[in-house]
Amino acid sequence: MAGGVREVLTLQLGxxxxxxxxxxxxxxxxxxxRATDGEEPxxxxxxxxxxxxxxxxxxxxxxxxxxxxxxxxxxxSSLKEEGALYRDKQLDAAIAWCGKLTTHKEEVYPKNxxxxxxxxxxxxxxxxxxxxxxxxxxxxxxxSKPPIPTEGSIRVWSDFLRVHLHxxxxxxxxxxxxxxEAGRLEAFxxxxxxxxxxxxxxxxxxxxxxxxxECDFLQGFQILCDxxxxxxxxxxxxxxxxxxxxxxRGIITWGLLPGPYNLEEPQKNIYRLLNTxxxxxxxxxxxxxxxxxxxxxxxxxRPEPPVKFPYLHYDATLxxxxxxILATALDTxxxxxxxRSSPVSMVHLADMLSFSGKKxxxxxxxxxxxxxxxxxxxxxxxxLGGATPxxxxxxxxxxxxxxxxAQSVVLxxxxxxxxxxQLSPGTPLPSPLHACTTGEEVxxxxxxxxxxxxxxxxxxxxxxxxxxPPYPCLFSSSFSQHPVVLNGSLKGSAVxxxxxxxxxxxxxxxxxxxxxxxxxxxxxDLRRWASFLDAGVEQDDIEELLQELRSLAQCYEDGDxxxx
Numbered sequence: 001m002a003g004g005v006r007e008v009l010t011l012q013l014g015x016x017x018x019x020x021x022x023x024x025x026x027x028x029x030x031x032x033x034r035a036t037d038g039e040e041p042x043x044x045x046x047x048x049x050x051x052x053x054x055x056x057x058x059x060x061x062x063x064x065x066x067x068x069x070x071x072x073x074x075x076x077s078s079l080k081e082e083g084a085l086y087r088d089k090q091l092d093a094a095i096a097w098c099g100k101l102t103t104h105k106e107e108v109y110p111k112n113x114x115x116x117x118x119x120x121x122x123x124x125x126x127x128x129x130x131x132x133x134x135x136x137x138x139x140x141x142x143x144s145k146p147p148i149p150t151e152g153s154i155r156v157w158s159d160f161l162r163v164h165l166h167x168x169x170x171x172x173x174x175x176x177x178x179x180x181e182a183g184r185l186e187a188f189x190x191x192x193x194x195x196x197x198x199x200x201x202x203x204x205x206x207x208x209x210x211x212x213x214e215c216d217f218l219q220g221f222q223i224l225c226d227x228x229x230x231x232x233x234x235x236x237x238x239x240x241x242x243x244x245x246x247x248x249r250g251i252i253t254w255g256l257l258p259g260p261y262n263l264e265e266p267q268k269n270i271y272r273l274l275n276t277x278x279x280x281x282x283x284x285x286x287x288x289x290x291x292x293x294x295x296x297x298x299x300x301x302r303p304e305p306p307v308k309f310p311y312l313h314y315d316a317t318l319x320x321x322x323x324x325i326l327a328t329a330l331d332t333x334x335x336x337x338x339x340r341s342s343p344v345s346m347v348h349l350a351d352m353l354s355f356s357g358k359k360x361x362x363x364x365x366x367x368x369x370x371x372x373x374x375x376x377x378x379x380x381x382x383x384l385g386g387a388t389p390x391x392x393x394x395x396x397x398x399x400x401x402x403x404x405x406a407q408s409v410v411l412x413x414x415x416x417x418x419x420x421x422q423l424s425p426g427t428p429l430p431s432p433l434h435a436c437t438t439g440e441e442v443x444x445x446x447x448x449x450x451x452x453x454x455x456x457x458x459x460x461x462x463x464x465x466x467x468x469p470p471y472p473c474l475f476s477s478s479f480s481q482h483p484v485v486l487n488g489s490l491k492g493s494a495v496x497x498x499x500x501x502x503x504x505x506x507x508x509x510x511x512x513x514x515x516x517x518x519x520x521x522x523x524x525d526l527r528r529w530a531s532f533l534d535a536g537v538e539q540d541d542i543e544e545l546l547q548e549l550r551s552l553a554q555c556y557e558d559g560d561x562x563x564x
Contacts, residue, residue: 005048006219006343009211012069013235014226015178016258018157019319020293021224023327023471025065025163030466032063044463046340052214054166064166066215068207070234071170072185075178079158082167148469154320160470168207173200176230184230186271188278189536191233195241204238205245212246219337220250220346224330225283227255227292228272230535232279239286250337250346253287254330255279257294257395259316260306270529273301277517278537281548284359288350291361291504293326294395299513300520307391309367313476324472328465329365329393332502335410335459344408344457352457353406357555358506360514364390364399367465368498369411377414378421378433381446390503395513402509403558406455411443413464413499464497507556514553518546 012021032047054062149160156178173194176185185191195201212218221242225235235253242251257276261269276292276299284290295316297304306316314321336344353361366389371380381389388399419439421429429435432449436442439460447456475495526533526542533539 004217005046006217006337006345007052007066007215008049008219008337008346009208009215009221010050010065010067011221011223011225011235011238012067013223013238014229014231014256015071015075015157016226016228016256016319016323017224017231018069018071018075019323020254020256020327020330021067021069022157022161023324024224024331025067025161026468026470027327027331027466028065029163030468031463042340044340044461045335045338046343049338049343052166052211062164062166064164065169066211067165067169068204068211069165069170070173070204070231072176072178073172073174075156075158076170076172077156077158079161079170081170081172148471148473151315151318151320151472154318157319157323160320162470168210171200171203171207173234185234186268187230187532187535187537188233188236188275189230189532191230191235192237193536194230194234195237201241204241208241208245218246218249220252220288221246222334222346223251223253223283223287225253225255225279226257227276227279228257229275232275232283233536236279236282236286239283243286248347250350251287251289252346252350253283253290255283255290255292256326257292257296257299258319259295259322260303261296263303267529267531269301270524271532273299273517273520273524274529274532274537277521277545277549278541280360280514280517281545281552284552285548287359288347289354289359289361291363292394292396293330293363294393295322295325296395298397299395300516304397307393309391311368311370311476312474314472314474321472321474324474325367326393328367328500329363329502331465332365332410332412332500333363333408333504335412335461336408336457339459349408349457352455353408353504353506355406355506357552358405358510360510360552361504362392362394362396362399362507362509364388364392364394364503364505366390366501369413369501371414371418371499376418376421376434377411377439377442378431378436381433381442382431386450390501392509396507396509397513399507399509402507402512404451404454405506405508405556407447407451407457407503407505409443409447409456409458409501409503410461411458411499411501412461413497414439414460414462416462419460465500466497467495508558509556511553511556511558514549514556518549518553521546521549 012018028047028050031043031045050066051063052066054064056062154160173185177183195204223235223239225231239251239253242249261272263269280290280292292299295306297306312325314325316322336349337346369380371377392399416439420436420442421434423429423434433442433445436445440458443458443460444456447454447458521542526539
């Protein structure tokens with residue numbers, strides 16, 4: 001087992017989860033393109049953790065995400081539910097009936113300009129992942145860089161997904177609509193009910209068995225789940241199913257919330273609050289670890305400005321922008337269980353972060369990490385000072401003054417030549433970091449200085465985040481004027497890859513956030529929102545929710561320590 005790949009199965013539940021997932025899988029695809037370069041050694045990240053090999057009906061080898069995604073009717077645009085890889089074109093002509101035929105065709109959404117250059121069904125063998133150059137083409141065009149799609153051309157996540165999916169990946173919930181005001185999946189109870197229906201439950205179980213049974217060393221499941229709508233209920237039931245059927249495997253859930261909300265839509269805001277609270281509590285009960293991910297400043301009803309990044313300029317109202325940033329952070333903080341060498345299992349990562357009942361964690365990231373020309377990693381870390389170096393990404397407010405109980409930190413995309421101090425011998429050392437002899441030692445020493453009593457795990461990677469289409473143009477003019485060092489060369493306005501500093505943290509900020517969520521719920525007059533209760537939630541469930549929220553918040557009181 002020590003030498004085998006520890007596979008992960010991804011569940012992607014909801015439309016905003018689809019946006020984050022599309023950026024995530026496009027990034028994995030960009031990494032596969034790098035792996036085909038004969039001059040590149042095998043990458044630090046192992047794609048086989050997330051991908052599977054297969055064969056089409058014609059014996060053509062494929063390499064597709066190990067993925068199950070659920071979304072609503074009308075959310076796929078030009079993407080076919082069965083995908084394009086395994087379609088047998090001869091079947092269209094192989095019709096046994098010789099009589100008169102009447103053909104009924106659904107309206108087909110045209111592909112946007114960006115997707116029209118996506119090649120059809122090509123092969124990518126798993127040999128690519130081991131540094132073996134393949135004569136086969138890639139699924140993305142490599143001869144010329146495709147244009148970045150315009151914001152106006154992006155209606156749904158499939159409008160910019162450049163990865164072919166297996167026919168068993170997409171599971172559509174036909175009873176609810178993606179568009180329109182009627183037939184929406186709005187409430188937690190509705191989502192729970194979806195996976196109580198034999199049709200959808202059996203379909204999910206069938207797909208789970210298909211993917212799980214072909215794994216040799218399945219380490220667990222990662223769930224990307226919308227928290228703000230009825231998919232919070234779908235995610236809760238899915239996590240419960242996974243815990244029941246695959247006990248002992250890791251289940252790490254990423255609860256996703258889109259950007260700012262409209263105060264003029266009170267019902268949607270109340271539903272968002274209730275769905276988020278129910279989702280967090282139920283997902284925590286069945287997951288090894290839960291992490292909310294959002295660019296919003298708060299989980300509550302009172303709007304807070306979206307978070308800011310010094311070198312990014314984004315539109316918080318566009319899911320295309322927000323999901324790109326969250327996918328960048330997600331790809332970074334999940335590095336430990338995707339490493340090719342000495343990976344940290346999902347179960348071990350969750351155990352390290354979730355002691356004493358603290359199964360909810362926060363995320364943060366510095367995008368991009370500001371290493372400027374002529375500086376070393378110790379120089380940059382010293383300049384960051386004692387402040388929290390990353391922007392919070394879990395809608396828990398300003399982390400200043402809060403306590404971290406345990407953390408997992410990843411710094412990626414720093415050239416090896418910059419890992420340690422470049423001062424001439426005999427020069428006085430500006431800090432203890434400049435005395436370290438490896439980049440890993442620099443990072444570990446920095447974290448120890450920042451949080452002396454905190455259990456920390458850290459990883460330093462050469463692999464950057466690849467900035468390739470369809471990743472949006474988010475880099476501000478200040479980034480172009482103050483370029484960073486990447487892979488030993490200067491990258492300014494033409495950004496091709498960036499270093500990222502990301503962290504998962506068990507933080508006392510959750511005491512405040514979860515407690516405030518419970519207080520807001522107690523102020524609600526639920527008689528005004530009977531429709532939420534009609535969707536399958538009872539008054540007793542609300543009372544139990546409040547109790548669970550308060551108990552969960554209590555776990556994060558600042559007095560808690562590692563010896564509890």
